[in-house]
Amino acid sequence: MASLKPITVHGHDSSANPWKVVMILEELGLPYNHIFVNIATIKDEPYTKLNPNGRVPTIEDPNTGITLWESGAIIEYLVETYDKEHKISSTSFPAKFHEKQFLHFQMSGQGPYYGQYAWFTRFHPEKVESAISRYEEQMFRVVGVLDKILEDKQYLVGDKISYADISFIAWESTARMVFADKIDRFKGFKNYDAWYERIAARPSVKKVFQLRADAMAKSSH
Ligand SMILES: N[C@@H](CCC(=O)N[C@@H](CS)C(=O)NCC(=O)O)C(=O)O
Incomplete structure (x- = not known):
């Protein structure tokens, strides 16, 4: 994964949902930048251009070009894209x-x-x-x-x-x-x-x- 560019996490210093995503990034050893969004401006542009729901987290992954919000969807994305060795995910049924x-x-x-x-x-x-x-x-x-x-x-x-x-x-x-x-x-x-x-x-x-x-x-x- 050495050649990966850092994934940007638009998050917050104390809020749980962004740190939940950061835990997965750390667990997978992925490079990232965690930017703390000012919650007072979260319902306004430019942030709502990234996330129309005006909440954190949102990620931008320059490696694939995706912008994604909703922490559960972000976790599914990270695991499906990067957990190739199935360190924290399974492929077997059920x-x-x-x-x-x-x-x-x-x-x-x-x-x-x-x-x-x-x-x-x-x-x-x-x-x-x-x-x-x-x-x-x-x-x-x-x-x-x-x-x-x-x-x-x-x-x-x-x-x-x-x-x-x-x-x-x-x-x-x-x-x-x-x-x-x-x-x-x-x-x-x-x-x-x-x-x-x-x-x-x-x-x-x-x-x-x-x-x-x-x-x-x-x-x-
Ligand atoms: N279902 C969303 C919830 C996101 C959420 O509620 N984030 C909180 C921080 S943990 C937030 O942005 N609060 C600021 C606000 O509601 O204005 C997710 O899991 O990403």
């Missing part, structure tokens, strides 16, 4: 589809519920108890589903690490940071917690945690 299943579960379950819980506890101008309890309940419901699946299992699909496992870590680590008052509840799901710590200990993931911590420390000065 593992290939189960990996997709879990990525879709992350995108439709974990990401939105965690995100809405963060919104209603941190940013929403009114305190809407019914919304807070709804999203808290759904957040821990998703954790409970994964906890059950992970009984006697090291990884989500077969006995192999995959992009499906890694895709959950950026949001989970964000939640453990932002909802620190809930840490015991997260840790109470024993299979889930052991799995989280297992993936979080990977060198690629540890590196991304450090990059995010450095970026956040810089931006608060």
Whole structure:
């Protein structure tokens, strides 16, 4: 991969979804530049010319000419284009589809519920108890589903690490940071917690945690 040009990630210093993509880039050993977009201008041009949805991440890959947004689609693209040795993906049936299943579960379950819980506890101008309890309940419901699946299992699909496992870590680590008052509840799901710590200990993931911590420390000065 030495001859590849760096992939540009339009992301953010603290937001989970761009760091989720960066974890996959690190895991695959791909060169990249992570640009922190100013969230205040994200719904305006020129950014919306890249991503009409006005959110991060978006990638631009000069090696293939693609511009792509939606973190789940970006992960599928990176794996299908660059994981030729199948380090974090499978080709066999049904593992290939189960990996997709879990990525879709992350995108439709974990990401939105965690995100809405963060919104209603941190940013929403009114305190809407019914919304807070709804999203808290759904957040821990998703954790409970994964906890059950992970009984006697090291990884989500077969006995192999995959992009499906890694895709959950950026949001989970964000939640453990932002909802620190809930840490015991997260840790109470024993299979889930052991799995989280297992993936979080990977060198690629540890590196991304450090990059995010450095970026956040810089931006608060
Ligand atoms: N489904 C999208 C969600 C992207 C998303 O919501 N990104 C957040 C950061 S994690 C964002 O751009 N927030 C800024 C905003 O909503 O204006 C994806 O996975 O890429």
